[in-house]
Amino acid sequence: MSGLPRLVQPKRDISRREDYLEAIYNLNEEKGYVSAADISDRLGVKPPTVSSMVVNLARKGYLDHERYRGMRLTRSGEKVAKSVIKRHQVISGLISMLGVDDQTAYVDTEGIEHHVHQSTLRRLQKLAEYLRENPDTLKAVLEFLEEK
Amino acid sequence: MSGLPRLVQPKRDISRREDYLEAIYNLNEEKGYVSAADISDRLGVKPPTVSSMVVNLARKGYLDHERYRGMRLTRSGEKVAKSVIKRHQVISGLISMLGVDDQTAYVDTEGIEHHVHQSTLRRLQKLAEYLRENPDTLKAVLEFLEEK
DNA sequence: TATATAAGTTAGACGTATCTAACATGTTTC
DNA sequence: GAAACATGTTAGATACGTCTAACTTATATA
Numbered sequence: 001m002s003g004l005p006r007l008v009q010p011k012r013d014i015s016r017r018e019d020y021l022e023a024i025y026n027l028n029e030e031k032g033y034v035s036a037a038d039i040s041d042r043l044g045v046k047p048p049t050v051s052s053m054v055v056n057l058a059r060k061g062y063l064d065h066e067r068y069r070g071m072r073l074t075r076s077g078e079k080v081a082k083s084v085i086k087r088h089q090v091i092s093g094l095i096s097m098l099g100v101d102d103q104t105a106y107v108d109t110e111g112i113e114h115h116v117h118q119s120t121l122r123r124l125q126k127l128a129e130y131l132r133e134n135p136d137t138l139k140a141v142l143e144f145l146e147e148k
Numbered sequence: 149m150s151g152l153p154r155l156v157q158p159k160r161d162i163s164r165r166e167d168y169l170e171a172i173y174n175l176n177e178e179k180g181y182v183s184a185a186d187i188s189d190r191l192g193v194k195p196p197t198v199s200s201m202v203v204n205l206a207r208k209g210y211l212d213h214e215r216y217r218g219m220r221l222t223r224s225g226e227k228v229a230k231s232v233i234k235r236h237q238v239i240s241g242l243i244s245m246l247g248v249d250d251q252t253a254y255v256d257t258e259g260i261e262h263h264v265h266q267s268t269l270r271r272l273q274k275l276a277e278y279l280r281e282n283p284d285t286l287k288a289v290l291e292f293l294e295e296k
Numbered sequence: 297t298a299t300a301t302a303a304g305t306t307a308g309a310c311g312t313a314t315c316t317a318a319c320a321t322g323t324t325t326c
Numbered sequence: 327g328a329a330a331c332a333t334g335t336t337a338g339a340t341a342c343g344t345c346t347a348a349c350t351t352a353t354a355t356a
Binding site: 047048 | 337
């Protein structure tokens with residue numbers, strides 16, 4: 001028998017749903033409306049995949065959707081999207097600050113963002129904030145980064 | 149049409165495989181051998197799930213496996229496991245350092261670790277290292293964390 | 297050593313996200 | 327306003343990781 005307690009729950013992975021909500025929110029900010037084709041491009045999936053996820057999200061109450069016409073986030077969907085985006089910004093902000101190029105920062109953040117607890121997120125955010133407020137420290141870190 | 153390029157690839161999620169390799173490596177370190185039951189406990193999945201993943205990993209060349217007898221990581225499996233564990237340590241080291249409790253740090257890291265580029269990882273590691281080497285700075289960050 | 301128990305495996309099913317092919321609807325253009 | 331085109335949806339299939347139930351093999355014990 002193992003000496004350690006079980007730490008990890010089986011993964012349920014709601015993260016895909018969050019990806020869609022995030023994309024939908026952002027697209028709406030950028031263009032004022034959201035088309036399935038744009039979601040499809042943004043997330044790199046085919047249109048039918050978008051269709052079925054849209055139905056899924058609508059069923060869950062995150063989205064109002066009128067067949068062949070359009071869609072819009074509900075209050076609840078917007079709320080989730082905003083919190084996902086917040087996480088995204090905190091994390092990608094920190095790793096960008098450390099000199100990771102934007103595209104890498106974006107992609108890494110995509111991978112990370114769904115998995116972090118509030119308390120962890122808050123601390124990472126504070127760390128980023130600290131570095132922003134103390135440019136000398138940030139500079140020292142960045143110099144340290146360059147060494148060897 | 150969307151104004152931004154496609155940034156995200158469809159997720160293939162090799163992360164589950166990495167979780168198993170990590171668990172197998174750690175269990176072997178702890179006990180000197182690895183049983184399916186321990187993997188099952190460690191990862192919170194049922195034994196048949198372990199069986200099928202074991203076959204999967206063996207087919208991929210990460211594991212030598214003798215039916216009903218036992219298993220052992222191959223060189224290649226060990227190499228992957230070590231790199232996963234390395235990532236794990238870097239990230240959980242950093243977030244522990246920020247005062248996140250151990251269990252949360254562990255779980256968050258599980259979520260994060262599969263998704264981070266080498267270059268990002270290296271920078272996070274360096275950041276952690278910097279904070280370790282400059283305890284005054286770390287102290288300042290932690291105090292900043294407590295404010296408000 | 298024979299049997300009971302524990303550990304591991306196979307068979308078969310399910311849910312989720314994805315795909316391609318075919319179809320429906322909406323929009324543009326002559 | 328009809329035809330062509332673009333966009334969105336449905337149908338049906340696939341891959342993956344998971345599960346339960348039933349079975350097999352190994353180990354412990356009486």
